[in-house]
Amino acid sequence: MANERHDELGLSDEQVLDMYRYMLLARKIDERMWLLNRAGKIPFVISCQGQEAIQVGAAFALDRDKDWLCPYYRDLGMVLVFGQSSKDQMLSAFAKAEDPNSGGRQMPGHYGDRRFRIVSGSSPVTTQLLHAVGVALAAKMEKKDHVALTTFGEGSSNQGDFHEGLNFAGVHNLPVIFMCENNKYAISVPVEKQLAGGSVAARAQGYGMPGVQVDGNDPLNVFEAVKAAADQARRGEGPTLIEASSYRLVPHSSDDDDRTYRRAEEVEEARKKDPLVQFKAYLMDAGVMDEEKESALNKEIAQEVDEATEYAEKAPYPDPEQTHTHVYAE
C-alpha cells in the first residue's frame, strides 16, 4: 500500500477519502441546483461538473488557514474545501439574506467569504486575476508566506487582465498561482477558436514563469502541481501558471442549451473520464474505499444536501431596505 500515488505525494488514506468526499459533495450540490432550477425554484445555476478534481486537488495543496483564493464562478469544490458549507451554497442559490457571499445580492457562483480569505468576485471574466496579484504583492511587502491562487477558464485567458496579471506577477516575482480550468468550451466556442497557440500553459514563457500542464480529471495530478507551485511561491521564487484540462459535462449555465453546438456523443465520451468515476476507481484499487463506504458517503451527502436545501428554502429573503446599504462605509 505504501506505493500508491497518494502516499508518494504525502497524502494519507484519510485525506484522499476526504478529497473524494468534497468532489462528491460539490457534484451533488450542483446536481441539486439543476433540479431546483428546472423545478422553477431558483433562477440560475452555473456548474462545476467535470472540474471537481481540479478544484479539490488544488485546494488540498494549499494552506487553508492562511492562503488566499480569487476563484471564478465554477469553483464550488474549491470553496467547499476552504470552509464554505452546503448550506452556504443553497442560501446563495435561493438568494437569501444569510448568503455569506453577498447577502443575496449576487448570482450563485460569485464566491466571496472573508472567513476563509476568499475575495469577492464579479461577473466580468478575468478581473480576479489582478486581485490575486495584489494580494500576493501585499504578502511580499508584509513578508508573509501565504500564497494567492486564482482560477479562470481558457476562454478568459484571452482577456487583457490575464496578460497584465501574469506579466506584473512575473516582473515583481510574486507568490501567486494562476490556474486555468480548461474545460474545452467558452459557452459555445471551442478551445480551437480561443487559443491561437493551442495552449494556455505555453503562454507562461512570455511572462517569465513555469507553465505546467496537468490532467484536470485527476485530483492527485492537480494536487502535485499546485503543491509545487505553492512551495515555490513560499520560497520567494515567484508565480506559476497551471493549465488543468478537463471537460464541461453540462451546459454553460441553466440558460444554455449545449445541443446547439456540440454532439451528445462527445459529451458521452467525456463522461468516461469523469473525474469522480476515475477517482472512485483509483480509491477502490488502492483499497482506500469500498462500495459500502461509498454508499454510506452518498447517503450522508444526500442528507446534507437535503437539509441545506430545506433550510435555505425556508430562510428569509433580505429586507428590501438592504438594496440601499453598503455603498460606502457606514
Next chain:
Amino acid sequence: MPVISYIEAVTQALREEMQRDERVFVLGEDVGVRGGVFRATAGLIEEFGPERVLDTPLTESAIAGVSIGASVYGMRPVAEMQFADFIMPAVNQIVSEAAKMRYRSNNSWHCPLVIRAPYGGGVHGALYHSQSVEKIFTGVPGLKIVTPSTPHDVKGLLISAIRDEDPVLFFEHKRCYRLIKGEVPEEEYTVPIGKAEVKREGTDVTVISYGLTLHFALKAAEELEKEGISVHVLDLRTLIPLDKEAVLEAVAKTGKVLIIHEDNLTGGFGGEVSAIISEQAFFELDAPVRRLAGPDVPAMPYSPPLEKEFMLNPEKVTNAIRELAEF
C-alpha cells in the same frame, strides 16, 4: 504659513502619509526613479525604497486591479494613472470591481484605495493628454470623486482620501500643478471629503465650480467687482459625495447660478448640480441656471487656436457671469 505649489501639496501628502502608515504605498508608471512624469512622487523612492514606490509595467488595468487586491488585503495603495486619459484601460477594474466590492460582498470586503490622475487641458496636450474624465465616474455609486483646486485642499483632501475606507478617484488638474500656489499649514490637517467651500462671498451671482475653472471664476469675480457685480464662488472640491447643502446655501445667497467646468457640457457634472437646484431650490431662483463648460467635441485639439477655443478662461467666465447678472 509656507506657500507651496499644487503639485508640491500632492508630494507632501504622499510623503507624510507614507511616514505615518507603513501600509501606504504608491504604484504606477515611472513613479519610482523618475519620480513621476510630472514629478508628483519625486524623492519618495529615495525615502521609502522601491518596494513602497513601485514602478509597474505599462498596464493601467493591472495598476488598478493590483491596487484593489492589495487594498482588500489591508494595504493602502495610492495608484497613479500617468494621465487621466489613460485611465480607460482600467475602467473595468474601477467600475466593475472597486466601486462594487463593498456592495456586492454585503460589506464583507472593501477597497480603501486611491487612484490619482492628472486631468485637464491648457498644456498643449492635445486630445489624449487634456481630457476631463470625471463624468465617466460620477454616475458610478461606490466611488468617491475628489477634484481639488488649491494646494491647501489638495493636501488635506489627499490625506483624507488615503485614510478613507472606500475607493477614491483623486483628479488633479495638471494646469494647476505649477500655476497655482497657496498657503498650507505646517502642522498636520485634513480636509473632509464631501464638503464644499465658499472661496469668495458675494451677493449678485453664484458660481459653482471646481478645479482650474474655479480659479477663472475667482479672477472674473475680481474683475466684476470693479463693475459693481458681487460674485459668490463655491468650490465643490468633492463631486461624489456632493455637498448638496452647500450648493443650496450658495444658491440662496444670490438666486442666480452659473455652474462651470472644463468637462464637456453634455453629461458633465453641471447637469446634476443643476437638476438638484431645480428640484430643491426652484423658488430661490431669479434666473435660469446657466452652465459654462467644455464644448461637446470628442476631445481638446492640439493647434493653439483650437485649444484656446475649447478651453475656458477668465474672460469667457467674466462674460457669462455678467450676462447672468444682467438677467
